[in-house]
Each structure stands twice: as C-alpha cells, then as structure tokens.
Amino acid sequence: MKQKFNIIESTCVPLPLENIDTDQIIPARFLKATDKEGFGENLFRDWRYDKQGNLIKDFVLNDPTYGGEILVAGKNFGSGSSREHAAWAIAGYGFRVVVSSFFADIHKNNELNNFVLPVVVSETFLAELFDSIKANPKTIVRVDLPNQTITNTSTGKSETFEINSYKKHCLINGLDDIDFLLQNKDKIEKWEAANK
Amino acid sequence: MNTLFDKIWDKHVVQIVEDGPTQLYIDRLYCHEVTSPQAFDGLRARGLKCLRPDKIFCMPDHNTPTHDQDKEIEDPVSRKQVTTLAKNASEFGLTHFAMNEKTNGIIHVVGPETGLSLPGMTIVCGDSHTSTHGAMGAVAFGIGTSEVEMVMASQCILQQKPKSMRITVNGTLAHGVTAKDLALYLMSQLTTSGATGYFIEYAGEAVRSLSMEGRLTLCNLSIEMGARGGFIAPDETTFAYIKGRKYAPTGDDWDKAVAYWKTLKSGDDAVFDKELQFDAADIEPMVTYGTNPGMGMGITQHIPTLQTIPAAGQTSFVKALDYMGFQPGETLLGKQVDYVFLGACTNGRIEDFRDFARIAKGRHKAENIVAWLVPGSWKVDQQIREEGIDKVLAEAGFEIRQPGCSACLAMNDDKVPAGKYSVSTSNRNFEGRQGPGARTILASPLVAAAAAVTGKITDPRELL
Numbered sequence: 089m090k091q092k093f094n095i096i097e098s099t100c101v102p103l104p105l106e107n108i109d110t111d112q113i114i115p116a117r118f119l120k121a122t123d124k125e126g127f128g129e130n131l132f133r134d135w136r137y138d139k140q141g142n143l144i145k146d147f148v149l150n151d152p153t154y155g156g157e158i159l160v161a162g163k164n165f166g167s168g169s170s171r172e173h174a175a176w177a178i179a180g181y182g183f184r185v186v187v188s189s190f191f192a193d194i195h196k197n198n199e200l201n202n203f204v205l206p207v208v209v210s211e212t213f214l215a216e217l218f219d220s221i222k223a224n225p226k227t228i229v230r231v232d233l234p235n236q237t238i239t240n241t242s243t244g245k246s247e248t249f250e251i252n253s254y255k256k257h258c259l260i261n262g263l264d265d266i267d268f269l270l271q272n273k274d275k276i277e278k279w280e281a282a283n284k
Numbered sequence: 285m286n287t288l289f290d291k292i293w294d295k296h297v298v299q300i301v302e303d304g305p306t307q308l309y310i311d312r313l314y315c316h317e318v319t320s321p322q323a324f325d326g327l328r329a330r331g332l333k334c335l336r337p338d339k340i341f342c343m344p345d346h347n348t349p350t351h352d353q354d355k356e357i358e359d360p361v362s363r364k365q366v367t368t369l370a371k372n373a374s375e376f377g378l379t380h381f382a383m384n385e386k387t388n389g390i391i392h393v394v395g396p397e398t399g400l401s402l403p404g405m406t407i408v409c410g411d412s413h414t415s416t417h418g419a420m421g422a423v424a425f426g427i428g429t430s431e432v433e434m435v436m437a438s439q440c441i442l443q444q445k446p447k448s449m450r451i452t453v454n455g456t457l458a459h460g461v462t463a464k465d466l467a468l469y470l471m472s473q474l475t476t477s478g479a480t481g482y483f484i485e486y487a488g489e490a491v492r493s494l495s496m497e498g499r500l501t502l503c504n505l506s507i508e509m510g511a512r513g514g515f516i517a518p519d520e521t522t523f524a525y526i527k528g529r530k531y532a533p534t535g536d537d538w539d540k541a542v543a544y545w546k547t548l549k550s551g552d553d554a555v556f557d558k559e560l561q562f563d564a565a566d567i568e569p570m571v572t573y574g575t576n577p578g579m580g581m582g583i584t585q586h587i588p589t590l591q592t593i594p595a596a597g598q599t600s601f602v603k604a605l606d607y608m609g610f611q612p613g614e615t616l617l618g619k620q621v622d623y624v625f626l627g628a629c630t631n632g633r634i635e636d637f638r639d640f641a642r643i644a645k646g647r648h649k650a651e652n653i654v655a656w657l658v659p660g661s662w663k664v665d666q667q668i669r670e671e672g673i674d675k676v677l678a679e680a681g682f683e684i685r686q687p688g689c690s691a692c693l694a695m696n697d698d699k700v701p702a703g704k705y706s707v708s709t710s711n712r713n714f715e716g717r718q719g720p721g722a723r724t725i726l727a728s729p730l731v732a733a734a735a736a737v738t739g740k741i742t743d744p745r746e747l748l
Contacts, residue, residue, distance in 0.1 A: 106600045107476055107576050111714040116693040120347070120361040122321035122368050134716050139702060163596065164477040167510060167576070168712060169693075170412040171319065172428035193446075193480055193512055194412060194426055201430035211596070252444070254304025264430070266330070269438040272299065272307065276335070276440055279298045279309050 091203050093259040096184050096231045099156035101148055102221045108161055109168035110195060114177040116169075127173055128180025149181075153225045157184040160217055160229075164188075165206075166195025175202040185231050187238065189214045200255055201264065207231060207238050207249045216243060233259060286551035287448045288517050289483050292423045296406045298440055305442040310339070311405040313435045314391045315378070317344040317369040318695070319410030323433035324372040334376045336439045341400060342373040343381040345390045346695045348688035350658050353384035362696065376436075389661020389687045392416035392629035396500060397663055399529030403518035403545040408435060413629045413711065415506040418515030419499035421522055421548050423483070425513040446512040447481055447557035450550075452488035455564035460745040462639065463498030464631060464709065464728035466490065467505035468570035470562065472580040480510030482558060485550060490564035491516060496525040497635035504630045505711055508577040517549040569744055571616055572713050572726040574604040579713075583731065583743050589613045607715055608723050609703075616725070616741045623706035624655045624736040625718070626729055628692035631709035632660025634667045636729040641676045643733035643747050649681035650739030656698055657682055658690040680737070694719045707735040 118130045135147050143150045159178065165188040166174060175198040178186065186199060187207045199206045209217070220227045220242035230239040233256065239246040251259075258264060269276075298307040315323075320342070327333070334340055347362035357363040366383060373380035381387040381394065388394070392413050395401040403421035408414060410432040417424035427441065435441050457466060471478075484506050486499075494502065499516050506514025516522075523542055526532045533541045568582040581587065589612045593601045605612060626632075626640050637659070649655055657677065659665040665687060668674050674684050691698040692710035694717070700706045702721025709732050710717075713724035727735075730744035737747070 104599065105603070106597050107578075109576065109712075109714045111693075111712065111717050115716050115720070116346075116695050117720075119318050119695065120365055122365060123325065124322050134720060139720060162600070164480070164510070167476050167480075168412065168507075168714060170410060170414075170426040170428055172322075172410070172430060175428070190477060190480070192477070192510055194428060197431065197443075198428035201428060215596075252304045254301045265434050265442045266326075266430075266437050268301075269307070269434060269440055269442070270332075272440075273438070275298050275307070276309070276438060283295070283309070 090262045090264060092262040093184070093203060093205060093233050095233065096157055097228055098158045099154070099226055100158040100160045100221055100229055101154045101156060102218055103148055103159065103161045104218050106162040107164045107167055110166055110171050110174040111168055113166070113174040114171065119171060119173050124176050126180065127177035128182065131177040131181045157182060158187060158229050158231065159183045159185070160187045160221065162188065163190045165191050167192040170194045172198045172202070175199045175204060179204050187214070187217065200259070203259060205231065205233065205259065209238060209247050209249065213240070213245065213247050216240065216245065285555040287554045287556060288485060288548055288550045289423065289448050291548065292404055292406065293445060301442070305444050307440050308406060308443055309440055310408050310435050312400060312407040313340045313432070314395060314407070314409035314414070315340065315342040315369070315432065316346055316391055316409070316411060317365040318346045319429050320372065320432055321365065321368050322429050323436055324376065326433040327436055332437050334378065334436045337377040339439060340378045340436065341381070342369055342378050343388055343391055343394060344369050344383050346689045346693065348383050349696050350656070350685035350688055350690050350698055353686045386662045389663065390629045390632060390689055392504065393632055393660030393664065396420055396496070397529065397661060399526055399532030402526065403522060404548050408441060412507040413504050415511070415513040416500050416504040416629055418503035418506065418513050419496060421515060421518030421545065423513065423515065426507060446483040448485065449479060449482040449511070449558040449560065450485045450487055450556045451560050451562065453486070453490035453562045453564050454488050455490055456493060457490055457564045457567060460569055460730060460748050461567050462728045462730060463494050463501040465567055465570045466564070467502050468572065468577070468580040468726060469567045471505065471508050471578045472570070473562070474509045474578070476508060476576045476578040477510040479506070482511050484511045484514035486514060486516050492519065495635060496521060497633040500633065501630055505577070508711060518545045569728060569731050571731060571741060573608065573610055573616060575607055575713055575715050577712060577726060579604060580726065583617065583741070586613055586615050587611070617743065619705070619741045620652065620739060621705040621707050621725070621735050621741065622652065622654065623700050623704055624653055624732050625691040625706055625708040625710060626732050627656065627658030627660065627690055628710035629660065629689070630711045631729050632658060632664060634664050636709065637664070637668050637673050639729040640733040641673045643730060643744060644680040644682060644737060645676050647680055647737040649736055652739045653736050655682050655736050656685060656691050658685045659687045661687050691718050693717060707732050707741070
C-alpha cells in the first residue's frame with residue numbers, strides 16, 4: 089500500500105451526507121478477511137447494492153456521470169468504528185484523496201497510514217465544491233500536497249489545508265510510521281529503563 | 285495544563301517529533317481477531333517480532349457464536365479469523381484467552397475484570413470502544429490496524445496529543461436513570477462529533493456516584509461523541525473494584541500502586557481546553573430514534589421536526605427517519621418492537637443483568653419479542669448464576685446465551701432481520717449495524733427489559 093504522494097488533479101465523486109460512519113463505508117460482515125485485499129469491491133456496499141445484490145442505480149458510485157480519485161463527503165466523515173478496513177476499502181476502490189469539512193480522528197489516521205490524504209476544507213469551500221460538481225460533474229480539483237493547497241478549478245478558489253510536516257514527509261516519500269519507530273529503539277529502551 | 289490527562293500522557297512520552305506527532309509508550313495492547321491479522325502479517329513481512337510480548341493480550345470476541353462454543357464455528361470465514369488469532373498469538377508468544385475458555389469474553393469487559401487495565405496506564409486496541417478502560421483511570425483509546433502493528437513492533441504509537449475536555453455532571457441521577465442514559469443524553473447534547481479531537485475527563489457528583497460498571501458504560505460511549513477517549517480519575521470505588529483481581533498488584537506492590545493511583549487527579553488549577561457542565565436532574569431514560577447515537581431523546585419526548593434541523597443536516601435527518609420508519613414529531617412510547625438485545629462492551633456486565641432482572645422478575649417475556657441476553661464474559665456468566673439471576677430470567681422466559689460481541693455488530697449469527705425493530709443496549713444504531721436493514725433503538729438495560737416484557741417501547745419507571 090506504500091505509495092508516494094505529490095499533486096493530484098482529478099474529477100470528484102460527491103457524497104453530500106453528514107456523519108458517514110465506517111459501518112457504511114464497509115459493513116461489519118465484510119470484516120472477516122485476514123488480508124487487506126478486495127475491500128474496494130464492498131465500499132459503501134449497502135448503499136451500492138440492494139438486498140438481492142442488484143446495483144442501486146441512483147447511488148453516486150453507480151452513476152457513470154461521476155468518477156475520479158477524489159471523494160468529497162459531508163461533515164464528520166468516518167465516525168464510529170476504528171476499522172482500518174474502511175481506509176482499505178477507500179484506497180482499494182481507487183480514491184487517493186477524501187475531502188470533507190471534518191473527519192473523525194481514528195479514521196483520519198487510518199487514511200493517512202494507507203496513503204490516502206484526508207483534506208479538511210471550510211464549510212463554505214465544501215458547499216461550493218458540491219455546487220460546482222453538481223453544475224459540472226467534470227469539475228477538476230487540484231490537490232497539491234507539497235504546497236498544502238486544494239483548488240476548485242471551476243471557481244478558481246483555493247484553500248490551504250493542514251498536515252504536520254512529519255506526515256507530509258512520510259506521504260511524499262512513501263514512508264510509514266513503523267520505519268520511523270524502528271529507527272528509535274534506543275529511545276524506547278531508555279524510556280523503559282527510566283520508568284521501571 | 286495540569287490535568288490528569290496531561291499527567292498520564294506526559295509520563296508516557298518517549299519523544300516529540302519536530303512539527304509532528306508524539307511517540308507515546310503503551311502499557312497494554314489488546315488484540316481481537318478482526319483488526320489484528322493484517323498487523324501480524326505486516327510484522328512477518330518485515331521480519332519483526334513483538335517488542336514486548338508480555339504487554340499484549342489477545343482474545344477473540346467479535347465472531348464468537350453465542351451458542352455451542354464447545355463446537356467448531358460453523359461459518360468458515362469466522363472460524364478462520366478466530367483460529368488465525370490463536371495461531372498468531374502462539375507464533376509471537378502472546379497470552380491468548382481462547383473462545384469457550386473461562387478467561388474469554390469481550391476484551392473491554394475482560395480487561396477491567398481481570399485487573400489487566402489499571403489506573404495511570406496507556407491502553408490501546410484496534411477497536412474504538414477501547415475508551416471503556418478509561419473508567420479505571422487510564423488513558424485508553426482505539427486505533428487502526430497499522431497502529432496495532434506499530435505497537436506490536438515498538439510498544440509505542442505516534443499520535444497527536446488530543447485537546448482536553450472536562451464534562452462535569454452535577455447532582456444525582458433520578459430513579460430509573462442509569463449511566464447509559466447519562467451517556468446517551470451527553471451524545472444527544474454534543475452530537476457524534478462534538479468531542480472529536482478531545483480526550484474527556486468525566487467529573488461531578490453524578491459521575492463519582494456511579495459504580496465501576498456504570499463508569500465503564502459511560503467511558504465506553506466516549507467515542508460516540510467523537511472523543512479520542514474518556515476517563516474518570518481513580519478513587520476508592522476504583523481501588524475496591526481492582527483489589528484481588530487476577531492481574532492486580534498484591535502485597536507491597538498493591539500498597540505502592542494505590543499510593544501512586546491516589547496522586548492521579550487533575551490539579552485544582554487544571555485548565556481544560558473545553559469545559560462543559562450538565563445537571564443530572566435534566567436526564568430521563570433515553571432512547572434513540574435515528575441512525576447515529578447522537579440522535580437520542582428522553583423516552584417521553586418527541587422526535588424533532590425537520591424545521592429544527594440545520595440545513596446542511598436535513599438530508600441526513602430525512603434519510604435516517606426514512607430508514608427507521610419514523611415520522612418527525614412522533615413519540616416512540618407504545619411502538620411495537622421485535623428484538624431485544626442485552627449485552628455488548630457497553631452493557632454486558634453483572635449490573636446490567638441485575639437491572640434487566642429487576643424488571644423481568646415476576647413478569648414474562650412478551651410473545652412478539654425475540655430476546656438475546658449475552659453476558660460480556662464467562663466471568664459475568666458465572667456471577668449471573670451465583671446470584672441466581674439466571675433462574676429469575678428463566679422463570680420470565682429468558683435464556684442466557686454464551687459471551688461475545690454478538691448482535692452489537694452482528695458478525696456472528698445474531699442478526700436482526702431487515703425492517704425489524706431492535707431495542708439494544710449496545711453502542712451504535714448505524715444503518716445495518718445489527719444486520720442489513722435492521723432498525724436499532726439504543727437504550728439502557730432497564731428500557732430494554734421494559735420493552736422485552738411489554739413488547740413495545742415502555743417507560744421503565746412504570747415497572748420499577
């Protein structure tokens with residue numbers, strides 16, 4: 089799953105609902121795998137398919153009008169269960185960026201640990217972005233990680249987004265936290281010795 | 285500044301990465317079968333071992349059936365997850381409480397009741413309800429699988445230090461109002477994102493008066509307000525609960541531990557990033573009407589009308605009521621329901637079974653109700669039998685099942701069918717949580733019992 093992240097320009101998939109919880113992103117019955125493969129197929133499973141397994145045509149992922157590497161969702165995205173399977177499903181489906189005005193803490197970390205970038209924008213930017221996509225589904229959004237900016241190319245409006253420089257470095261260089269922690273074993277042993 | 289959270293967190297800081305996260309030392313890692321297999325795979329792929337295997341405890345709970353645990357699990361995929369955990373624990377030299385052993389149960393029930401979760405500790409698990417262990421006076425929070433792997437490899441985690449919030453609940457909870465109602469009330473006030481980015485310290489007379497079981501229920505639900513975790517400063521109630529438990533310190537170590545634990549409180553000069561005050565007298569038995577735990581109300585109240593919902597939330601509100609089959613403005617009292625679930629890491633402890641039995645005693649299960657009563661652990665099951673609660677419940681037409689997470693998230697066979705209503709003591713009423721299309725109404729064990737004996741949503745105060 090390690091991959092380098094720099095600048096992404098893409099059309100978007102809009103999901104203008106608030107409080108989308110990780111049970112919707114990937115229902116519990118699909119958590120039984122012992123590897124990380126195939127979760128993308130069941131992303132938003134119960135919103136994509138009806139009980140008989142038929143496509144629900146008006147759900148946005150099934151609508152050919154929309155596509156791209158950027159998912160745009162309403163406030164408080166990823167609340168609830170800590171399941172990293174939700175991030176695996178989002179990454180597995182092919183999304184590289186999730187844009188919202190607010191993310192739940194655990195899910196946000198899970199996205200970052202899977203090289204999916206959560207971009208927090210203002211409520212106004214988000215509302216305008218939904219409007220732009222509605223008016224023109226081919227609206228391109230540019231996410232520039234080195235400069236920490238997101239641009240709605242339909243309106244020309246940009247915002248900067250926050251990410252700490254450690255995590256930014258990891259994403260740009262395709263490194264993860266375990267690589268970092270393993271280099272710091274001496275500090276761990278020192279802490280243990282001081283706290284027996 | 286000088287909050288209990290600062291004290292515990294700061295003590296565990298190994299280093300602060302420049303313009304980055306904190307490397308935090310972890311005292312206890314719990315693993316269950318659902319969120320650990322990929323972490324073990326990751327260790328194998330990197331050729332690593334667990335750095336401190338004695339600090340890691342594993343037990344299956346999510347997939348375990350609530351009947352016939354002495355036999356193989358029927359579902360091959362569930363079976364594979366459970367056996368994979370056993371194999372991994374063995375390969376990496378970790379303690380494993382296997383299914384159907386008397387040590388097994390839901391991690392968040394077993395940790396506190398065995399004395400593995402202690403005041404002042406940092407505790408993590410690949411499970412959002414790890415916040416439960418905060419009731420012991422520990423900094424406990426849920427993490428993802430990459431982070432589980434991180435802790436296995438280094439006994440540390442990289443985290444941003446959350447902000448601090450104190451929620452003070454003054455006064456005393458009224459008759460028939462429990463810790464679950466307190467938590468559901470707080471969620472209804474704060475919403476499911478109201479505490480995101482914060483770690484909560486619960487304080488005030490109403491919190492202090494709670495038993496350990498009640499405190500565990502309250503802290504368990506911190507995540508449903510979005511909080512990283514929630515905890516309660518340890519006191520005599522905490523010490524009395526821990527003393528004599530299997531992994532609790534003994535002899536001189538006990539005295540030393542208690543002396544240290546007594547220092548674990550926020551200073552009088554503590555400054556929190558956010559302070560909220562509530563009055564316990566405002567709380568009545570609660571029920572939820574929507575599809576997130578923040579959509580709750582007093583049992584005698586009415587569902588809000590659309591006009592009272594902010595514009596950006598209206599689509600979600602309409603979708604939620606449509607899913608639940610409820611109308612804006614209506615009451616839930618008298619609504620016929622189909623299923624009742626007592627259990628989960630939220631309400632699967634002995635006090636919850638005592639509460640349920642208080643209402644069930646001398647009454648009988650309503651004919652239209654399917655009831656699942658699932659103890660949180662084998663130890664709780666044993667207590668139920670020692671106290672004769674099983675007999676009271678059996679006379680009322682209820683059967684005790686075998687321990688596990690069960691219908692809280694329906695990874696085993698305990699699934700509520702589509703369209704059916706379930707009054708559940710669990711923690712989430714998300715769409716499909718208890719089975720595809722299932723409609724969940726979250727409530728306390730008293731409200732669940734009242735529904736189980738009347739067949740409909742009933743104010744438990746009428747039956748107490």
